[in-house]
Amino acid sequence: MKLIAKYLRKFIGTMLLGLSIKIVGTLMDLVLPYILAHIVDDVVPKGDRNAIFLWGGFMIVCSVIALVGNIIANRMSAAVARDTTKAIRHDLFKKVMYLSSERLDKLTIPSLESRLTSDTFQIHRVVGMMQRIGVRAPILLIGGIFLTFFLDPVLTLVMVATLPFIGITVFLVSKKGIPMFTEVQKGVDSMTRVVRENAQGVRVVKALSKTDYERRHFDAANRDLVRLEKKASLTMALTNPMMTLFLNIGLAAVILIGAYRVRGGVSEPGVIIAFMSYFTIVTNAMLTITRIFTMMSRGTASANRIAEVLDLEPDLPVMNDLEASPCDGYLVFENVDFSYNKVKNNLTNIDFSLPRGGTLGIIGSTGSGKSTLIQLIMRYYDPDSGRIFIDGKDIRSYEPSELHSRIGIVRQNDFLYNDTIEENIRFGRDISTEEIIKAAKIAQADGFITEKEEGYSHMLTAKGTNVSGGQKQRILIARALASSPSLLILDDSSSALDYKTDATLRGAIRENYSETTTVIVAQRVSSIMNADLILVLEGGKIIASGKHEELMEGCEVYREISDSQLGGAILD
């Protein structure tokens, strides 16, 4: 709720104006019955026809004011709801975009997705609803109680005595309700996850004929969500009958105590009758307020989920005054240890120095820590100990954008999106079309792109499902090259390319980007055999490093890999 209040503060002016207009409209609605009573009770018996028309005309004027006032106020409240939602969604998305990898993995994409849409939508509803119905009810409630106070303060106190019970009910139910709605939203996360998995894994599901299994899987998530929703709704539904009951018990008490007071001569029956009509107003107002509470519980649950993300302290802060690099390599690792779960090291004592313009090749078995090493260069994580330097500076002292602008990277399984090929290469950067075509040519992508009817304007589908695996990789490489980065990282990014294309590609990069320092992670020895420095990783440690020839001599593991690929002796 604090979150919503914080955002509403920005629109307090509009909101107050809207609420004032709404109050005027509401008062007009309330005035009408009094005029009506006046006509029937006072004007008509006097027999003045003109007065009847006059008062009738006045009623219509009030109606028009109520109409215009309510429409304007509704529209203003819609505008406030729109702006609030927009601002919250913007801030949330922004936060998510800057989220560190560790947190992104922890929060998970389906959950973030439903927070961005489903939860913000709940807030939209609450903000709109509160403004629309949240004015009239409190006015009626306070006004009603206030007026009864003049009639008979003692009886008012009897009625007011029920309010603590109502308050406690609302408090308890909301207190129970908010965590329940939080559970509901978590249920939405799980359902989202199942749908998302099925959309992405449709081929596997169909190939293995697991449709029934997935249906059951979804059914479980669906049932669970429905159960949670039902539980939360049933709890919230308690408030309405409870409140009515309390109020009416209060009414019975008013009548009973009123009876004693009438007998004692301190009150009159007329007062009790008048009391009852106000009582109806108070009851109705209370019911509306219950509805607001229900909405608020749900809204609060959603707001808390959003706040949970927004309130995350930035991790991996930029540090100033860090020592410069002790040696003059462009990319330097100094005794780096790192572990994801802080239990078992994923990288141990990584130590190397790569000169500017040099090429580093990294090879090693699956799970040996190759990609982890890349994640550290990108500063997706900080090392547990040791330091990493780029261009003489500790990478922790770079602004992230400054660090990343130096780097062109192609990650395994990288990301293409629903836009033109050109835009996918440009990736929102300030890069001319010529540079894009140049990069595409070097990445060996120009050929197949120009073969397409729309060429560079060819639209890719989400995740690039309408190009082949190798074409995807070449578009991604072109993206990395387009900004002429000073550090180029290719993380197993040519696995889907045939050898011939791969070889041509590497040649072209060498030729055109001789100033660029390059890091290549590869499975193929041929991809890295020309590197200035090759690291052989095993279980997170560098077991050997050097040039191809040196490793062929000195490292058995390397020789084995190389032989299996190049010599081909093993297969026969």
Next chain:
Amino acid sequence: MTNNAVMNDMNKKQESAKKKRMLVRMFSYVFRYKWLAFSAFAVMLISNILALWGPSLSGRAINAIEAESGVDIPKVLYFCIMMIIAYTCSALLSYLNSIIMITLSQKITYTMRKEIFEHLTTLPVSYFDTTATGDIISHISYDVDTVNTSLSTDLLQMGAGIVTVVGSLIMMLTISPIMVTVFLFTIPFSILFTRYKTKKIQPYFKARSGKIGELNGYAEEMLSGQKTIRAYSREDVIISRFDDRNEITTKAYYDAEYHGCVIGPFMNFVNNVSLSLISVLGGVLYLYSITAINPVSFLVIDLGNVASFIQYSRKFAGPINEFGNILNEIQSAMAAAERVFRIIDTPSESADADDAVVLSSVEGDVKLENVKFGYDDTREILHDLSFHAKPGSLVAIVGPTGAGKTTIINLLMRFYDVCGGTVSVDGNKIENVTRESLRGAYTMVLQDTWLFHGTIFENIAYGKEGATREEVIKAAKAAKIDDYIEHLPDGYDTVLSDDGVNISKGQKQLITIARAMLADAPMLILDEATSNVDSRTEHQIQDAMYKLMEGRTCFVIAHRLSTVRNADVILVLKDGDVIEQGSHDDLMEREGGFYRSLYHAQFD
């Protein structure tokens, strides 16, 4: 009438017929639980009557206070107790009503979600290739919620409202038919206005539902690419693009509300006007009644009747006011329902032919004859592809990227249907075979690994119903992933979450290979199955792979030509045509052959 006008008219008619069908279809969900809906209605009526009984009890209690003989305390006490009983019963019933209503609405939600999902599982692969995942999610969460919020509550409210409206109308008619004529002016006025407005509003609600789907799609896409976006420091650009969509979506919301929020106050206005007119008319009639010398009888009215007529007209107006709001809700529900139905109505994969054969004891004799195929009409990928894979043979498909290798897999599995020519297994055209048995005949390991949120055990066992722990471990050992798994804190029970950090692409591939090893199918498809696995590990799992391939017809796509050397037939694919075909040795002998040049390129 011009031709155009006729067309317009027809379109309009179709449009309104479509709308009606949709409403019927929407409410048919409620109708499925008609007894539940009916009992909710009944309970609501009784609860309301009890609540109405309350005021009459309190009235009698007050009469007892006013009694001429002085305050009759025992009688007051009696009525007060009765009141408490009545209200307690009413409260209980109203909670019972909530229980029924909530149950009803959850049943409908459940059914709708279930129907959507089950329909999704029947849709062709192409649907998922071309539809944003986020949009699909939006259908099943947001749209269903929207439909349901309106369906269950509004329907009952309307039911209750109609009872009140009809009741009050009858009462008003008995008091003064002439005063009811006021409504003859005001009601058509509000009907015309709401009709005009709803027509205008409908597109806004439609746009609203569509836009939130798009926003969802975009958010999903960008979240998936968050790490890359950060790598390029493109956060600001992507955020500003998100903002554009956010702007459009919230504007769509605002537009719908901007136009929709007029209806409520307007209905209120019409009621207020009616009330004013009735007051004036009532007053005038009363004056006429007492002043006219020979009043016409049906114009005569006394003051008490004017008062109660007004009371009833206010009762009459209440639900009509509500209808304005309900109408809005129904508009938004209809827009969402249209999207729900659109997904349910998306054509499924064409049903298996009636006489479709269930493939059993598959030999693995696969033939492609003159196959033509393109993902869309504009570009053909495969032009005239023919080849024959003999039972138990190993067919390797090589060629430059984009040549159509993965496409062949899509056709073999019948993820897509051919545009021309035939694909057959053991002499059966695959169109004449049930999809389940066709797909079940293959085990498949794809380049894009797919693991779901679940334990490693579940992920491996996914390939075989009821696989035991031993079998799973055996498969994992064969895929050389057992060691890694055993070193995880929870071993095989480690939950793989989305984009889990600790698992590399290569390890994911090994898990899918283990999954494939468990699934015991007569044919095998390996599409770059080991592209992310290092060659040493690949070599270590080689034996297991050979064992897997043994006696099975295998289709292997690989770039590492060393892996395809042992193939019985190598198909060299270029631009959708088989340009060379033969064994490794055959192909290597061809001077200037494409395969030979590819092979040598490895050693540049």
